[in-house]
Amino acid sequence: MSQRSRFTVLGLLIVIAGVTACDRAPMQARQPSSDLAGREVPDGESRWRYRASVDGELTRMQLGLCIEGSVPHALVAGDDALEFVRSARVRGGDELEREGERLILDTLGSSGCIDLELDLTAMADQGERDATRIGESLMLTPTLWLWHPERIPESLDATLELDLPIGIHMTGPWPIEGDQRRLDESAFRWAAWTALGRFEPIEFDAAGCSFELALLGARPQASDDGIRNWIRVAAESSAQLFGRFSRERTSVVVIVSGGWGGGPVHFGMARRGGGASAMLILDPDTEDDELPGEWVSTHEFLHFGMPLVADPWMAEGFVTYYTTILRARRGVLGSDSERSSADADFQTRQALEMLAEGFAGGRTSAGTLAHASETMREQHAYRRVYWGGAAVAMDLDLQLRLASGGRRSLDDLMRSMTMLIPERRRWTADELFERFDREVAGWREAGELDREVSPSAIARQHLDARATPDRIVELHELAVELDAGTIRLLEHPADHVALRRSLFAPHARLD
Ligand SMILES: [Zn+2]
16 A cells, blocks of 8 residues: 555544544434425335446446436435535436535436436545545445435335446445345445445355455455455354344455554444445454454444444443453454464453453443443543443343343343344434343243343443442452453352353353
C-alpha cells in the first residue's frame, strides 16, 4: 500500500474509532411517509430492479432503477449522498429536481426507470468512514449510492444486478440469486461493508455459512489459505453456541494496514444492512499461525448471532463474554505452540484468566453501569461497559446452570434470540430481558429449575451498581485460585468443579 493510501485508511479508522468502539449504529431508520401529498398508491407488491455499472478506474457509477408498483414521490439515500449525484433523470426525460436531501420524481408513471450517475471519486475523497479508496479498490457503504423510493413498502421485491468490467468485482452481504443480488428492507435502511475493485474475492463455506471475502491493501504476510482458516475458526467458534454459524451468508472486507501497534488484527466492525458484513483490519506482518483464535473476528461474528440491541452493555457485554468462552470451547486460546500440547484444562485456564483480567480492568465506574452504558461513547467508558455487561452475562449463566443442574444456561437464551434477527429492528435490553424472564419462568414451571431465577433482577443488580460484584470478578463459584492474574484449577468443591467444566463443554450437566 502506498504511503498516501495507508494514511487514508488510518484517517478513516481514526474517524471510526472516534465514533464508536466496534459496532456502528445503523443509519437512522427512515420513517415510512405513506401519504406524501397523497401520491402513494396502496400497497401491492412493489418491484425495484437495480442495475449498477462502473468504469475500470472506478470514477463513476451508472445506476439504473426500474420501479413497478407503488409510485414514489421521491428518492432518498444516506446522509450527504446527494453531493455525489452528478445526474439523475427519468429515463429519456428531464433531470430530477432536488429538494433537501431528496430527488423528486414528478413524472414517473406506475412503471418506469430512473438513471443516476454517481461520482465515486468524490465519494472516496469526501465519504469519510463510509467510503475510502484502498489501492485500486473502494470500500464503500451502499447507503451512499443505493438511491431508493422514500417509502419502503411492506411487500417489496428488490434486486441488484452488477454489470462490471472484466477484472472488477464487488463483494457485499446480499443473498445471491442467479445473476442477481436480493435486497431486503435492511439493505436500504442500514449501512454495510462492501468492496468494489480489482481483487479476486475469496469464497468458501465454513460452519454452514458461505463467506465472500475481499482482501484490500498491501499483500499481507498471511496466505490466502491462512486467511480462510482464520475466518473458518472464528465461524466455528460461533458454531459452538449456535450449532452452526448464525447466518447463511456473510461478506467480509479485510483491510491490510500496519502502524497500529501490537496484535494480529487491529480493529473490526459488524454491520447489518442487506445481511451480515464485517470489516477487519489485518496487520501486514501477521503470520498464518497467529490468526486462528484471535479475538476480533470472533467478536464481530458473534454480533450477527444477536438481534440489533440498543443498549451497549448487553450488545457488547454478551458478545465479550462469549468471545472468550466459545474460543475456549473451540480449543483455540493461547499461542499455536502452547496449544499443541494443550488439553481442556489449558483452554479453561486461559479463558478464566482472560475473563478475570477483563472483569478487573472494567470493574468500576463513577456512576452506575446503566449510566456508563448510556454515555459510553461520550465518556469513552468502553471497558466498563463491555466487561460490566460481560459480568451480567456470566452471572446469569452461572445462576441458570446452578439452578438447573446444568440443564439450562445462557446458551439457551442466546439461541432463543436468533429468531428475532430477521425482524430487522432495534431491541432494547429491557424487551429482550422480558422475553428471558418468560422463558426462564417456563423452565421453572416445567420443574427444570430448583429455585427462582430472574434474569431482569440479575441485570438490574449490576446496572444499578458502580462496581462488578467480587464473586464475579474473583470467579468465586468456579473452583479456582486466582493469584496475580494466574489461575489454578482446584478439584474441590465438586459442585464448583462441575459448574466450571460445564461452561466449556456446551451440553454438560452438573449431576
Ligand atoms: Zn462489538
